[in-house]
Amino acid sequence: MNFANPKGYKQVTIHIRRGDFSTPGNLKKGFAVVDATFVEKAKNILKLISSEVVFFVVTNDKRWCKENLKNVNLSPFDNLGDDLAIMALSDHVIVSAGTFGWWGAWLAGGKAVYDTEFPRSKSFLATYFNKYDYYPPDWIGIN
Secondary structure, eight states: OOOOOOTTOEEEEEEEOOGGGGSHHHHHHTOOOOOHHHHHHHHHHHHHHOSSEEEEEEESOHHHHHHHOOSOEEOOOOOHHHHHHHHHTOSEEEEOSSHHHHHHHHHHOSOEEEETTSSOTTSTGGGGOOHHHHSOTTSEEEO
8 A cells, every 4th residue: 555645735634534433322322423415525625725735634433434435545553642643644634533633623723524414413412512612613513
């Protein structure tokens, strides 16, 4: 796998959290996982900023990403610190859910695209979650 960023290209890291968030119990509580359609929409938004973009994926579900995402480079690492470093070195970040992606987007400092379906509205989790505290106003929310 080539994990290099071509000269002049913007680096975008896509954070995909699945695993524990996709269990029936956590889905019932209001956790959410993104699908490939969300990722493609988010990629298209960031391609409007720069047509020369390379996409990297950090995830806790490499199998799902390999099977469902197109034109991306999966992180070759198994260490969370290495994946966080990839995000921190990015120009922009696409965030699924969870604090790992949130911290990565903050460290990157560029544009962040996030899933407005996390947490799912009217869920148990949503009653304890203030989206205005969690998602900065300059982040781009889509579903």
